Amino acid sequence: xxxxxxxxxxxxxxxxxxxxxxxxxxxxxxxxxxxxxxxxxxxxxxxxxxxxxxxxxxxxxxxxxxxxxxxxxxxxxxxxxxxxxxxxxxxxxxxxxxxxxxxxxxxxxxxxxxxxxxxxxxxxxxxxxxxxxxxxxxxxxxxxxxxxxxxxxxxxxxxxxxxxxxxxxxxxxxxxxxxxxxxxxxxxxxxxxxxxxxxxxxxxxxxxxxxxxxxxxxxxxxxxxxxxxxxxxxxxxxxxxxxxxxxxxxxxxxxxxxxxxxxxxxxxxxxxxxxxxxxxxxxxxxxxxxxxxxxxxxxxxxxxxxxxxxxxxxxxxxxxxxxxxxxxxxxxxxxxxxxxxxxxxxxxxxxxxxxxxxxxxxxxxxxxxxxxxxxxxxxxxxxxxxxxxxxxxxxx
Amino acid sequence: xxxxxxxxxxxxxxxxxxxxxxxxxxxxxxxxxxxxxxxxxxxxxxxxxxxxxxxxxxxxxxxxxxxxxxxxxxxxxxxxxxxxxxxxxxxxxxxxxxxxxxxxxxxxxxxxxxxxxxxxxxxxxxxxxxxxxxxxxxxxxxxxxxxxxxxxxxxxxxxxxxxxxxxxxxxxxxxxxxxxxxxxxxxxxxxxxxxxxxxxxxxxxxxxxxxxxxxxxxxxxxxxxxxxxxxxxxxxxxxxxxxxxxxxxxxxxxxxxxx
Numbered sequence: 121x122x123x124x125x126x127x128x129x130x131x132x133x134x135x136x137x138x139x140x141x142x143x144x145x146x147x148x149x150x151x152x153x154x155x156x157x158x159x160x161x162x163x164x165x166x167x168x169x170x171x172x173x174x175x176x177x178x179x180x181x182x183x184x185x186x187x188x189x190x191x192x193x194x195x196x197x198x199x200x201x202x203x204x205x206x207x208x209x210x211x212x213x214x215x216x217x218x219x220x221x222x223x224x225x226x227x228x229x230x231x232x233x234x235x236x237x238x239x240x241x242x243x244x245x246x247x248x249x250x251x252x253x254x255x256x257x258x259x260x261x262x263x264x265x266x267x268x269x270x271x272x273x274x275x276x277x278x279x280x281x282x283x284x285x286x287x288x289x290x291x292x293x294x295x296x297x298x299x300x301x302x303x304x305x306x307x308x309x310x311x312x313x314x315x316x317x318x319x320x321x322x323x324x325x326x327x328x329x330x331x332x333x334x335x336x337x338x339x340x341x342x343x344x345x346x347x348x349x350x351x352x353x354x355x356x357x358x359x360x361x362x363x364x365x366x367x368x369x370x371x372x373x374x375x376x377x378x379x380x381x382x383x384x385x386x387x388x389x390x391x392x393x394x395x396x397x398x399x400x401x402x403x404x405x406x407x408x409x410x411x412x413x414x415x416x417x418x419x420x421x422x423x424x425x426x427x428x429x430x431x432x433x434x435x436x437x438x439x440x441x442x443x444x445x446x447x448x449x450x451x452x453x454x455x456x457x458x459x460x461x462x463x464x465x466x467x468x469x470x471x472x473x474x475x476x477x478x479x480x481x482x483x484x485x486x487x488x489x490x491x492x493x494x495x496x497x498x499x500x501x502x503x504x505x506x507x508x509x510x511x512x513x514x515x516x
Numbered sequence: 517x518x519x520x521x522x523x524x525x526x527x528x529x530x531x532x533x534x535x536x537x538x539x540x541x542x543x544x545x546x547x548x549x550x551x552x553x554x555x556x557x558x559x560x561x562x563x564x565x566x567x568x569x570x571x572x573x574x575x576x577x578x579x580x581x582x583x584x585x586x587x588x589x590x591x592x593x594x595x596x597x598x599x600x601x602x603x604x605x606x607x608x609x610x611x612x613x614x615x616x617x618x619x620x621x622x623x624x625x626x627x628x629x630x631x632x633x634x635x636x637x638x639x640x641x642x643x644x645x646x647x648x649x650x651x652x653x654x655x656x657x658x659x660x661x662x663x664x665x666x667x668x669x670x671x672x673x674x675x676x677x678x679x680x681x682x683x684x685x686x687x688x689x690x691x692x693x694x695x696x697x698x699x700x701x702x703x704x705x706x707x708x709x710x711x712x713x714x715x716x717x718x719x720x721x722x723x724x725x726x727x728x729x730x731x732x733x734x735x736x737x738x739x740x741x742x743x744x745x746x747x748x749x750x751x752x753x754x755x756x757x758x759x760x761x762x763x764x765x766x767x768x769x770x771x772x773x774x775x
Contacts, residue, residue, distance in 0.1 A: 156689055157708055158688050159602050159689035164602070165603050166682070228669075228710075229671045235653070235668055236651055239651045240650075243647045246650040303677075308681070308762070461679065462681075
């Protein structure tokens with residue numbers, strides 16, 4: 121099936137070549153980081169995690185969101201998702217690969233990464249995160265690939281895939297819960313020390329992931345010759361709307377507890393995020409952008425007529441994605457360190473090297489996604505034309 | 517004598533068993549003694565304790581004094597990068613409001629407001645850094661010292677996020693060119709690993725008190741066994757009001773401040 125990724129038009133190859141160029145640049149800058157140390161990044165003694173771990177946290181959510189396609193189709197027999205569950209699974213694969221790469225480039229001693237398995241520490245949430253993420257990667261590669269192969273050969277999927285798919289549903293919830301526990305269990309970080317961290321992660325994941333899927337489906341419809349169908353897109357749009365509403369609600373709940381209780385250590389981080397602290401306000405414009413986009417997208421998405429117009433829907437979904445990327449991929453991780461344990465406000469800004477490495481990893485993710493989706497679209501279009509009887513020459 | 521296959525396996529099995537026996541029985545009698553990593557025995561002159569602890573009397577600290585920092589950093593080959601971003605520090609001073617944010621208020625006396633307190637790793641009884649480390653590179657010894665294995669650390673910095681005291685530093689770049697004078701008795705670190713105060717475990721093993729304690733001319737730092745009611749640390753805190761940092765977090769720090 122892999123050979124299907126090797127046939128494409130000019131636009132396809134230009135896109136692939138572009139991604140490869142960005143990946144190469146990323147690798148070049150990673151070599152620099154490997155040589156010099158993590159000092160090439162904007163991370164410091166006070167803000168010891170930055171863009172890398174923030175991307176990882178955001179992408180775990182994207183990976184987990186595949187469950188939003190699998191669950192309605194396999195548990196509720198929602199047929200409209202039948203064609204696109206594989207898209208969710210392949211999106212999960214690409215996202216988990218990015219997650220693993222982001223953790224890897226964040227390590228000070230990457231050559232020792234296997235120490236996590238050689239000397240496993242069960243009390244460490246990072247150890248469990250490694251376990252659940254690699255398991256999730258495996259489950260999604262296997263189910264996605266097997267189902268697509270069966271679709272191509274027009275045979276029903278083998279019986280053993282079903283239990284694996286059912287397992288993937290709680291497993292998807294687990295990857296984001298465990299990731300939230302990395303933050304929510306640290307006694308000294310008041311910004312993260314909240315029991316609704318995991319629910320917040322899940323809510324934002326189930327908004328940002330399906331939002332990305334909608335955009336990808338619309339791209340496939342225009343350039344890939346595959347139409348997911350208005351019903352599937354409409355259902356996904358509803359999922360995004362509800363999840364976004366829950367996500368905003370949960371942030372609001374957090375804000376209430378923090379400010380009504382008036383605990384100064386809990387307030388400080390929120391004040392830093394939205395207003396700045398001691399004259400430092402690097403994040404404020406970003407966080408306001410995120411807030412405005414979230415409310416604007418919610419306002420648009422709750423109107424059914426807007427959800428049905430593809431152009432508007434795409435715009436709203438892009439707004440959701442950007443908003444939640446800022447919230448989780450920027451604000452949540454960095455603000456946990458501001459103010460520091462000793463009350464200092466040290467700001468963080470990523471360096472060029474860091475951004476180049478981040479873009480390189482995103483490009484690797486998009487490359488994996490493109491190849492998988494290309495295979496998927498080719499298999500699908502071959503299938504659809506066969507059933508239409510127009511080009512039933514067995515070549516697909 | 518001819519040996520058949522069966523007898524050979526019996527003898528081989530029995531021999532193998534004798535090899536692993538000591539390691540099975542060893543923990544039984546090793547429980548109470550202090551084991552020094554990398555050494556099979558405890559040297560006779562080593563200082564041992566059930567729980568090492570430190571008492572700090574910041575009121576004794578002269579203004580601007582950095583003797584403890586200088587001594588510690590020289591002994592432990594701590595690099596000086598000259599910028600706060602990459603900074604590595606084991607013991608240093610902070611203002612009262614930073615060390616005891618929960619105990620501060622607007623009308624706090626000038627003497628406290630202006631005071632700078634020595635801060636270091638608290639060698640917590642319930643250390644979050646040990647709990648979160650994915651490779652057991654940071655661990656707690658039976659005598660309470662929280663230690664780092666610089667060769668096992670993968671540099672993920674979860675311990676830095678976990679430490680509520682800001683006691684940990686990352687080597688964001690190669691530290692060796694930034695060490696003013698090498699002390700051959702203590703290892704230098706490589707880039708990409710986390711480090712922190714080790715209560716001078718390498719000196720205790722040789723029977724010498726921690727460098728910062730000996731360097732302080734004002735005797736503001738006291739070191740000893742918290743479990744021994746006649747130790748210097750216990751005598752110091754028995755008489756006066758003392759506070760560990762952020763006790764409400766449940767970490768049970770073993771550095772006590774007399775204010």
